[in-house]
Every structure is written in C-alpha cells, then in structure tokens.
Amino acid sequence: MTRQTTRCPDLGQWRAWLDREAGIELADAGLHLAECPACRTLVAEARSSADLTASALAVMGPAGLPAPAEVSFARQRLEASRARVPVVPALTTSTPAPAHMEKPPMPITASFSRWRVALGGLAAALLLSLALATPQGGAFASGFLGLFRSQNFTVVTVSTQDAHSSLLELGRLGTVTQSNPEASRPRSASSLSEASARVGFTLVQPDPGTLPSGMSPQAKINTLGGEDITFTFDKAKAQAYYQSIGRAGVSLPDRFNGASLIVHVPTAALLQYAAPVSDKASTGLPALVVGESTMLTVETRGNVSLDEMRSFLLSLPDLPTDTRQQLERIQDWQNTLPIPVPAEMLTSQQATLGSGQLRGQGVILSDKSNVGSGLLWQANGRVYGVAGTLSVDQLKNIANGLR
Amino acid sequence: MLSSLETAQTKVRPITRFDDLFERLYPSLFGLTWRVLDDRDETEDVLQEGFLKLASSSLLDQPDEEVAAWLRRVCLNLAFNRLRGRQRAQARLERIGRLAGESGETDPSPTVAVLRQEQQAHVRAILARLPERQRNCLLLRHSGHSYAEIATTLNVAIGSVGVLLARAERAFRDYYEEENDDPSDHSLP
Numbered sequence: 001m002t003r004q005t006t007r008c009p010d011l012g013q014w015r016a017w018l019d020r021e022a023g024i025e026l027a028d029a030g031l032h033l034a035e036c037p038a039c040r041t042l043v044a045e046a047r048s049s050a051d052l053t054a055s056a057l058a059v060m061g062p063a064g065l066p067a068p069a070e071v072s073f074a075r076q077r078l079e080a081s082r083a084r085v086p087v088v089p090a091l092t093t094s095t096p097a098p099a100h101m102e103k104p105p106m107p108i109t110a111s112f113s114r115w116r117v118a119l120g121g122l123a124a125a126l127l128l129s130l131a132l133a134t135p136q137g138g139a140f141a142s143g144f145l146g147l148f149r150s151q152n153f154t155v156v157t158v159s160t161q162d163a164h165s166s167l168l169e170l171g172r173l174g175t176v177t178q179s180n181p182e183a184s185r186p187r188s189a190s191s192l193s194e195a196s197a198r199v200g201f202t203l204v205q206p207d208p209g210t211l212p213s214g215m216s217p218q219a220k221i222n223t224l225g226g227e228d229i230t231f232t233f234d235k236a237k238a239q240a241y242y243q244s245i246g247r248a249g250v251s252l253p254d255r256f257n258g259a260s261l262i263v264h265v266p267t268a269a270l271l272q273y274a275a276p277v278s279d280k281a282s283t284g285l286p287a288l289v290v291g292e293s294t295m296l297t298v299e300t301r302g303n304v305s306l307d308e309m310r311s312f313l314l315s316l317p318d319l320p321t322d323t324r325q326q327l328e329r330i331q332d333w334q335n336t337l338p339i340p341v342p343a344e345m346l347t348s349q350q351a352t353l354g355s356g357q358l359r360g361q362g363v364i365l366s367d368k369s370n371v372g373s374g375l376l377w378q379a380n381g382r383v384y385g386v387a388g389t390l391s392v393d394q395l396k397n398i399a400n401g402l403r
Numbered sequence: 404m405l406s407s408l409e410t411a412q413t414k415v416r417p418i419t420r421f422d423d424l425f426e427r428l429y430p431s432l433f434g435l436t437w438r439v440l441d442d443r444d445e446t447e448d449v450l451q452e453g454f455l456k457l458a459s460s461s462l463l464d465q466p467d468e469e470v471a472a473w474l475r476r477v478c479l480n481l482a483f484n485r486l487r488g489r490q491r492a493q494a495r496l497e498r499i500g501r502l503a504g505e506s507g508e509t510d511p512s513p514t515v516a517v518l519r520q521e522q523q524a525h526v527r528a529i530l531a532r533l534p535e536r537q538r539n540c541l542l543l544r545h546s547g548h549s550y551a552e553i554a555t556t557l558n559v560a561i562g563s564v565g566v567l568l569a570r571a572e573r574a575f576r577d578y579y580e581e582e583n584d585d586p587s588d589h590s591l592p
Contacts, residue, residue, distance in 0.1 A: 012566025021550045021565070049572035056529075056579060057545040059522045062437040062446075065430040075425050078451055078458075 008036060014043050018050060172241045173316075174234040179227045186222035186270070198223045199267040201382065203292055204358065206273075207401030212394060214276030215287065226267040230301075232260045247317050259302030261309055266383075268293035275389070288388035288398065295381060353377040354384060355400040364392055375399050420463055425454060428471055432478050435546045439482035441523055449481045472555035475548075479539050486527075529578045537571035544568055 009017070009032070017029050033040050066074065189195035196203045208217035235257035242250045268291060275287035300306050314324055349364045353375050362377025362384075374387035375395050386399045429450060436446045453474050457463070462470050530538045536557055543553045553568075554561040 010566065011569045012563065014565070015569035015572075016550060016565035019544075019550070019565075046569050046572070049569070049576040052579060053541060053572040053575045054545055056522075056526050056575070057438070057541065059519060060438040060441065060526055061546065062434060062443075066433050068426075071426055071429045074429060074447060074450065075422065077447075078425070078454055 008032070008039050011042060011046065014039065015046050015050070018043070018047055173238040174232050175237075177230050177232075179230070180225060181227075182225065186224055189221040189223055189269070192221065192271075195221045195223050195269045199269050199293070201292075201294065203269050203271075204384075204402040205271060206288075206290060206398045207403060210398045210401035211273065211288070212276060212390065215273055216276075217273075219271035219273050219290070222270045222272070224268045224270070227265050229263045229265060230260050231263075233257060242317070250317055251315075253312070255303050256309075256312055259300060259304045259309065262299050262301060264297045264299070266294040273388075288386070288390060290398070290402070291383075291385040291387075293383050295378070295383060351375075351377075353396065353399050354379055354402065358382075358384065358399075358402055360384075366392055421458060424457075424463075424467070424470060428474060429454075431547070432474060435475060435542060435548075436478045436482045438542050438546055439479065439486060441527075445485055446482075449478050449485065452481055453477045468552070468555055472552065475543065475552075475556040479542065483535075486531075525582065529575055529582060532578050533571060533574055536567065537574060540564070540567050541571045541575060 009029075033043060187198070189198065192203050192205060205219065206217070211217060233256050235252050235254065238250075238252055239248075242248060242252075271290040271292075273288040273290075300309050304312070314327060347366045349366075351362060351364050352359060353362045353364070354360060354377055358379045360377045360379030362375060365374045365376070367373065373390060373392045373395050374385065375392075376383070376385045377399075378384070384399070384402065386395050386402075388395065390398075432450055432453065433446055436449050437443075440446050440449065456477055457470065457474060462473055465473075530541065533541070536559075539557060540553060543556060548556070550561055550564040553559075553564050557564075557567070559567060
C-alpha cells in the first residue's frame, strides 16, 4: 500500500494494523489514510468498536493471575484428583505423584471450596515453603539457610516469584539425593501409642473440649519416616548454570566442589480431624491438622564448615537482595529455621504458643482471606504445628489444650 | 515443623512435559476462563478438567502451540457449558451476594462492587448473544492472546483473525448500544 496503490486494505487488514499485528506497514497506512476517506471512516469505526469492547471487557478479568505457588498447588490437586487422594494444604499427606500422566482421568472432586480458598493464601505459602525445602522445587533452601537446629523460627518474607531463584533450586548447582525416598509416604497408625512408638517420642493430642462444636475427636493418624537429604555442590554444574543465565563471573571456590550439606529430616506424625458433619461446606477433607516432630538438623561434609557453606550460599548472585538481607540479619542462625512467607498472601506474627511444657516460641501464619491459619512452634526439643480452616484464636485454644 | 514435614513429604519427581505445559499455560488459561465464569472455584475446576483431558489424550506429542490452542478451546467450551447450566444472571448475582454475606466479607465500597457485578452481567449477556466464534475471538483477544494464538485456537487462518475480530467488536458494540437503551435485560440465553 503506497501512494501509487489504489487497492484499499480490507477491514481485517485494518483491524490487524490497529493492533500492530501484521499485514500493513505503518508508513504506508498513514499515506493511504491521508488520501482515502473511505478507509478513514472504516478505521475510525473499527477503532471505536475496538476501544468500546476493550473497555467493556476490561471489567471481566480476574484481579490477578495465579502466582507460581498457586499453580504449583493446582498441579498437586490435579494429581490428587487422579489418585483420589485429598490434598490438604500445608501438612498434607499426599501420595507421591506419578512421573507421567498415563492413567485415565478421574472425576473432578466437586467442591473443595474452603480449602481451595485457603490455598490462595496460607496453603500456597506453605506449599512455597515446601517448594523451598525440597530437592526438586528448590530445595533445601530452608535447610542450608540456617536450620541447623530448628530451635527457633523466624519469618522471612519472600515474593512468590522468588521461588524460582536458582539458589532455591539447588539441583542446578549440584546434586540432591534422598536417603529414603519412601519416607515421604505416610503410614497409617491405628493409635496414638503406635504412632508414638514409630516416631520415638510421646505424641500429644488436642483436648476434645477445645475442638470446634461437632468435630469428632477421632483423628486419622499418619506417620512419616525420617531421612537425610544431601546436597553436594558441583562446581562444573554450577558454572554451566551461571553461564547459561549470563553470570559467568560468579566466584565459585574450588574447595566447595564436592562439599555436602546434609539435612536430617526427623520422623513426624500427623493427626487429621474431619470437619464437623454439620458443616455443609465440608468435603471430607481435614479441617484441622496437628503435626509433631523432633528437630530438623543440618551438618556439612567436606572441607568446609557450616558457617562457610552458609556464607557461600548466601553470596550466590540470584538470591533476592531483600531475602538475603533478612537471612543475614538472623543472628542466632545456627538455631533458627527461616520460614519463607509470601507477604502478598499471608500475614505472619512471632508469638509464644502452646501451654505448660509445650509452651514455646513460634510463628502465626494467617491467610489474608481469613479462611485458614497455622501455628508453628517449638518446645522441649519438639516441633508442633496446628493448622486448619479455623481462626487463629481457635487454633491457639487447640494448641493450648495439647496433652 | 512445617518445613521439616514438608521436606519429608516431598518426593523427587522428574519434570515432565506435562508439568512444564501446566506451569506455563495455567496462568493464561486461568485469565481466559475467568472471563467467562467470574468465579475462582469454577475456573479452577474447568482448568483441572481441561488438564485431565489433556493427560488422557495423545496430544502431548503435538507442538506446544497446538496443545495450548487445544486447551484454550476445551476450557472455553467447558466454561460456557457451565455458564449455560446456571440460572439466569439475576439469580447468579443474588447467589454471589449471599455467598459474600456468608463469608463475612466486608467490601469497603459495596456500591462499587454492585456496579461492577452489574457491568459484568451486562457484558456477559452481550457476549452470550454473539455467535460462538465471534465471542471466543473477543475473549481471546481481550485476554491478551496474539492473532497467531487466536487463529490456532479457533482453527482459522491467521489472515482471517482481523476481520473476525473487527466484526465481533462491531456486533458487540451494536448490542451494547442496544442494551444501554434497555438496561434491564441482562439475562443469559
């Protein structure tokens, strides 16, 4: 289409031109419009209709697209629906996912509403924690980031976008192995004493009087085995990775090559309580989960100390600055477990939780949509978690009644 | 303990092509499907169903853009099937109002929320009057998809997208102006 061109572009070409999509060179279009009243009218009408439609449809979009943690949970939910295993956010006991999708689809579970809303915040955050603490998703980050003995907790606010930082996906910097992959498969226990024998300490349970009205005090009890997760730094692999993202100049000292960080994951028990029968929104998923374990510990192997390994990992380039600063500010880092919390989804608060001998320092996490909450604290060498679709006050009451 | 438990619970699972597609396509499919359903739970259900269909299909051998186009078609169809199964728009609005009340949400500006709901119902009613292809073309374009993506999703030549879009927008505008003369009629078909 030039000054010499007599043939007018059609409506579709003009519409594509308005979207800068294809077909008409901008300069030529301007020339043609200047000398063609018919096309000017056509373009003006097309533009007007497009503007009105865009304006009208703008009200139809969601407030925001799902964050990576929410996508991650949706993926887990898909697996769960295929395997007919309910996914409970946070302290979940889902069956390990198959490596590929060869089975016929299962019917969709109809209403996950309450839990699903919780997933938008609390659970997504806790799943992010999971992602940060696992070999595949990112492993272990919480391991090396200081949980050398998880006697204390501190909240480290992160953006869900940070979940993809390479530092949080240590598999890119070396190898990650599990000593006992079967440990993540929950084992059902018929009684609290049986579960206590498995985990090696006396488990506690909520006082039935503190449970919400109508909730059965009969819990489904599962235990999880302990295992060691080992990250071994591989200088060549890390170099190749940093080169691939344009950071070839990262300093990677030789003596770290082959050094390992070992996270000793303790055995744990989960007590799951179903929602009251009267709760019409209930889907049969646990409305309350109580988790108990011993401390998680970390050590290094090779020619580096824990402190050196920590400093080295914190110096790697693509840890978000804000996260790095928060981690560096943890003074008692050898005894403090950082809990990664996406601030856009959750509120968090340090608090003293539990009562009597189970009273200790911890963290309250609340989903911003007020659907779910979780408490996490340590006392006497044990770690306790209470989470569910209940208010913080209800959970605190349950935590205080653990015996 | 959450982290420690979660560490214990998670298995090493290889990243499959399905995982990769899920992670990359889920957000945009969410945005597209939301525009039809305006409901998080229902949108998530549709996406779950769509990806389950994908898992049981032989499409995973196809190029990414074809899988993405197929998923967009499936999600749009599933979403509109759900929408057709609902009661009239007014009943839906009432239900939303009740749910919001039950959940104890306190909107700082309820008037704005109501106006927005009315606008959405209005737009949805107009979309429902358009031929399927025009309606889907509008939804795709105005949720940010390129002409190439629209073409593969609607199974049309890329050169036809412009005219399809222009005619859809013109029809939308005509209905919009017509309905503005009679704003009480916001019902779905």
